[in-house]
Amino acid sequence: MLLIDQLSFAYGPHVVLHGVSLEVRSGEVLALIGPNGAGKSTLIRAASGVIPIQSGRVRTNGDDFAALSSMQRARYLAVVPQAVSLPAAFTVWETVLLGRTPYLGFLGQPSHKDEELARMALERVGAGSLAGRRVGELSGGEQQRVLLARALCQSTPILLLDEPTAHLDLQYQVSLLELVSDLAHRDKLAVLIALHDLNLAARYADRVALLVAGAIKALGTSRNVMTSELLSQAYSLPIKVVDHPFLSGLIVLPELQNHKDG
Amino acid sequence: MLRKFFFFILPVAILLVACVPSSVNTPQPQAATGIVQPTIVQTQPTPIVLTDGLGRQVKLAAPARRVVSLAPSNTEILFAMGAGSQVVGRDELSDYPAQVPGIPSVGGSMGNFSTEAIVALKPDLVLAAEINTPELVKTLEGLGLTVYYLSNPTTLDGMYANLEAVAKLTGHVDETSTLVQSLKARVAAVDTKLIGVSEKPAVFYELDATDASKPFTAGPRTFIDLLIQRAGGTNVASTLKDQYPQVSLEELVVLNPDIIILSDSAYGETPEKVAARPGWGTLAAVKNGRVYPFDYHLLSIPGPRLVDGLEQLAKLLHPDLFK
């Protein structure tokens, strides 16, 4: 599990995260929602150790990440970053194999097991046919799936995803979230996923954390956190949350300005 | 903190650089400052032992039969003393006297020398000059060759001493002795004619005027400077700091030379072109038509032709005395 304890981060005088505390348990999907600029990406980057934190701690069972080397941390925690520019010349296969870095020897030569894991990861995200293609030739969605495959073969108990559905078609959004759900519930990973689509968050998250202006406004089940009041306040927009008429789950809708409905 | 350190270093570095003496260059040239007696061994069968311009002791069992010259000045010197037939190789720039272009080249000039070519000629003596680097001397030494380095003379006596050294190395002691006597006599003749002359024209010796607003000239500590004075003139650039300074047109107007010598006439400069240069028409020398082309070889190559140069200069500076 991932324990974030009173994490604070600032860019100079501008504070982005105010003492955020969060626990992501093994076997659950915790969705991180909130408006842009709330600090979702920053929280993920801070937790993965690529930006220096001003105060607070990030721990797993017993181990404080600050005391670990990059290599050790990479065995606990894998990150699927938000759409980043990837070096165009690398092939999908080479990219995914890099996920095995924390386990490779001195010279970085992968073993058969490493290659097998990479192959399986590619299959699992539905990108098996892309293995030989250059990353620069792929669409945004395809790239996103490759990054997920890379994170998968890093074989970590904790997985952080920063808005992975941003460039995907609906069918791929769904299949990715199904996969993420699977990873949590079947493989018992602790998954923290930042999402901007509130409906998907409501459907797939076991718990939800609402982050507004660098602080956790609410933390709990989707029913508890995603209320009309809380969301309207957080997003500065009238939002209505209702129960789905026949599927179990919530529907989140912004209220229309010109009332079309009665 | 280191940033502050760096900004402190900057001015210090500039200061240090400014203090580095500009005229010292390659390792100790020794035998060139005037009257020098190289170590000599007199009797015939015993080997020739001399100390060269880098302070190296050079030994030859007998006068050299096959000589490779690495500088135009050396080539001229060798031919002047009658050792021309012993020259088996020369540098790319050597072209005087007329037989020289026919001798195989071993490289040099803009490019580097071909050590292979030098070795292949099997010389028993390689004659280097200050225009060659000490690294080259070391390399040739390392290949088993005997190298003698002639440093640039700064006086006429230094030039005679170089002639005498090469004479010993090549077995032309008597001819050279005669040559030196005649050179000294010619110089003495010039000196004599100039006794009592009080009128010393101011001379501007132009080396390069590609940028006509800032021509290059020969300053203090050069042979040109020395010989202008010896020829009964004064060098307007004598008071400047650098050896080969660039003089702005304004400065030149202030210095106001009586005579302008175009040593770059070989590159197409003529008195007519000079008169046409913007701003040059105001100079006294131009107005009086005392702008003369000159063969730069006569004063730039530290060999016996320096005396020719002296005589030519004297004719230009005091035409009434030297017909």
Place this chain on the structure above:
Amino acid sequence: MKRISPFLSSFLLLLLALVLSLAIGSVFLSPAQLWAALIGHGTQTSDTILWAIRLPRTVLIAMTGMALSGSGAAYQGLFRNPLADPFLIGVASGAGLGAVIAMSINWPYSFWGLLAIPMAAFIAALLTVFVVYSLARVGRTVPTTNLILAGVAFSSFATSLTSFLMLRSTDDIRRALGWLFGGASQSNWTAIIAIAPYLFIGLGVLLVSGQALNLMQFGDEQAQQLGLNVTRAKTILLISASLATAAAVAFSGIIGFIGLIVPHVMRLWWGADYRRLIPLSIISGATALLVSDIVARVVIAPQEIPVGIVTALVGAPFFLWVLRRAKNQGYW
């Protein structure tokens, strides 16, 4: 291209270049003469030419090419910039300044006296890297943008200082230019022994850093998240590449284009994986410089063009050709 082993073909080309470098020179030696000299039965002249002139020169040129190309590839990976070359952060200008300052001092003509200039160049090169690195550092990280900016600034500073010094002492200009343009026409075993340890240590570290460089292509953050200690990796890479470059520059002067172009050609032919790119660049760098040196020796024999001029004259059009071919291939 995929069928031939890149290593085999590169090695074969290198072997060919080595043989040609020993066989060709401004003095023509027939195969019979070469063979005789090789087995110890040659004339004194051909012996001297082969063993005392061509062999050390070949070795020094090969080593220089290896160092420049290997560190060029590493710099391109480190800075994620296709225009990076071993001189990006000022090593060349620093070395040049050191050499020219040393040349303005009267060293005695002796073993150590003549070693002063290469030593000054070497030390100045390393000092430059240290200064640039320190200027670029922000807290515990070294942003690559800062490195480039600091390097460019320092380069300009050093270059103008060098020009100033050269202008002040016209006697030295010829010697300084000769050194700056690069070339190994005066190569000897002393030089080789002097630079060998630094060169091989530097290149050795680069050879095992391929994976780290691969990771760095994804940016500092992703590389860190995948387990690389990015700051430490950058520092080690910078030091090793600079060590190799400084060693190459000390005796051979500034030879451009090899460090820039050879890695690109390797990338175009064999892909961007640095675990292969580094060793292939090293091997092919030696080949490229050997070929350039042969051209430099032969084209206007017996004059020898400084090899830095040949690499630029040949390298520039070759580079443009490679660029044209690569335009749409996404090979970077």
